[in-house]
Amino acid sequence: MAYLITKENIKEVLNALIAAKTVYAPKKDAEDTVLFEKLVNASEWHGDSLLTHTTAKDKVYLQSERFFKIKKDKNGVTIEDPAEPEEIVIFGCRPCDARGFDVINKLFNWSDFVDEYYTKRMAKTTIITISCEKPESTCFCTSFAKGSPVNETGSDLLLTPLKDGKYLAEAYTEKGEKVISDNLKYFSEAAETEAKEKEAFKTASEAKIIKKLDLAAIKKLMEPAFESAYWETVHLPCVKCGACTFVCPTCYCFDITEKAFDNMNSERVRSWDTCMSEIFTRMAGGVNPRSDTKKRFRQRFMHKFNYHVDNFKEELCTGCGRCIKACPVSIDVRKVIEGIK
Amino acid sequence: MTGNIYKPHIAKIIDIKIETGDIKSFKFQFVDQAAQKEFTWKAGQFLILNLFGIGEAVFTFANPQTRNEYIECSIRKVGLVSEAVHELEIGDTVGIRGPYGNWFPFEKWHGKNLLYVAGGVGLAALRSPIEFALDTKQDFKNITILYGARSPMDLCYKDKFSDWEKVKDTQMILTADKGADGWKHKVGFVPAVLKEVHPSPKDTVAIICGPPIMIKFVLKELLDLGFTPDQIVTTLEMKMKCGFGKCGRCNVKHLYICKDGPVFTYAQLKDLPDEY
Secondary structure, three states: OEEEEEHHHHHHHHHHHHHHOEEEEEEEOOOOOEEEEEOOOHHHOOOOOOOOOOOOHHHOOOOEEEEEEEEEEOOEEEEEOOOOOOOEEEEEEOHHHHHHHHHHHHHHOOOOOOOHHHHHHHHOEEEEEEOOOOOOOOOOHHHOOOOOOOOOOOOOEEEEEOHHHEEEEEEOOHHHHHHHHHOHHHOEEOOHHHHHHHHHHHHHHHHOOOOOOOHHHHHHHHOOOOOOOHHHHHOOOOOOOOHHHHOOOOOOOEEEEEEEOOOOEEEEEEEEOOOOOHHHOOOOOOOOOOOOHHHHHHHHHHHHHHHHHHHHOOOOOOOOOHHHHHOOOOOOHHHHHHOOO | OOOOOOOOEEEEEEEEEEOOOOEEEEEEEEOOHHHHHHOOOOOOOEEEEEEOOOEEEEEEOOOOHHHOOOEEEEEEOOOHHHHHHHOOOOOOEEEEEEEEOOOOOHHHOOOOEEEEEEEOOHHHHHHHHHHHHHHOHHHOOOEEEEEEEOOHHHOOOHHHHHHHHHOOOEEEEEEEOOOOOOOOOEEOOHHHHHHHHOOOOOOEEEEEEOOHHHHHHHHHHHHHHOOOHHHEEEEOOOOOOOOOOOOOOOEEOOEEOOOOOOEEEHHHHOOOOOOO
16 A cells, blocks of 8 residues: 655654664765765755765675684684674665665575575665656666666665655555554555656656666677677776776675684674776686786676676666766766677 | 575594695594584585685585595695695694585486596596596496696695506506606606597596696597597686675676586587686
């Protein structure tokens, strides 16, 4: 069932959530950068920007995560299991970022190996998304099968702004329903006309997205293009900083290292890694199958729009456009993959 | 798999053997004896060794599942973890997680001849499948092992050869790029010796492992001898962190060496780009 809620009441719900759980929402820092930060009061929520500078990915898939503590003593070695994750709320996510979680959920559940560090935290995460009224020139979510400024994939609760400062509230999971039922006094039932209003919102919002790619056709071009001379030049501006992978809602590659404190105590740590780094694939002894920028650049785009589709039937990209904004040399993912020949 | 897929079994080193100047073989046994008994793998799979305080690294099982009272790895001193492993002594504690990856499909090879071709430390990756085939010899016809190294000094597992040759219908052919005093075997590169030995491709599977340059010329010889690409099998290595297709670094196209490999037929490899 769909509900209505006013912006003022959204803040009441937000304060109720803050009282019960850790809530992350877009918040402006001292330098006016909008990031997902822990809120202490709903008044800190900054809902005016379309996209946060970085995604909320790091709230579930930690940028640096301690797997376990290791203690050595005269009897041997003890591995101390990690604490169970706490319940969190990601509030004010955009549909592209929410769908990013849905994309990497599949990776962490892939094959017989379930990554409990991720899945346990995701099970305790509620994602409340707000539909996009004003897509930017870097947005291209509608290029994807499920992508749209009002798409619910990955969201527990979706809020879509309607006329007169009201929002349509639609729950898609039990976690989303619970947010409504726990705070029912702030919601009212929506009517048929308001569902139609959402359709009009969708049409108007999608019309603002200037670029729509034919990703199926691009994949067909990519398949035989591994040895293409195209890669020889297209990578040249790249400075290998990895910012594109850092801001991406779907980039998931990681490293596992050991952090030693002294001879007896250490911890095993997982950290985000980037395929743009030279050491990413360099083996002990020095052999490196992706030894130069051309190969690493090709891997990044091939992985996202070709290989990942072979394995998961969807692209490793949601069209948020953050990599376009973050790139110091203005490399535009849309132009790179459209230009493949 | 349920539970924490990154958490290793705690194991102790029960034996160390020096193989060559930079290779040592280590035998490990889990502290939890019941877990050791339950632990099994298939020849061709690999494990991730944990050095507490140092980190993790990938090694292949050197012993076959038919001899699983311990886990053995032959480790070349080449990186951070392997250098630290070489410093360890009997009784020291390590961690082991796995097994990971696919395996040599012996169940499809019953009734066939097996031709193993290895160069240098490449024999470490083939010891487990060699000993598995020898332990279940009733399922196979002739076994031929062609093994070469730069010099007689660089041969691994020299003490194993006489046991291997004792198995019925098993032949060992040794070669060194350069001979030495007292060397009674062949002298020459592995591909040249392969050409001279001239094995028949009939009902035969060739299992090969060695340095890339050797693989390249061995492949050429095998194809010249009439082996088809699906009769040639090898095992690949790439940098890995997780062991199960999540950390994102060991892919060749959409395949992950850790998950879809490390064992591949040449029929599979010839269609893949040279990015491994």
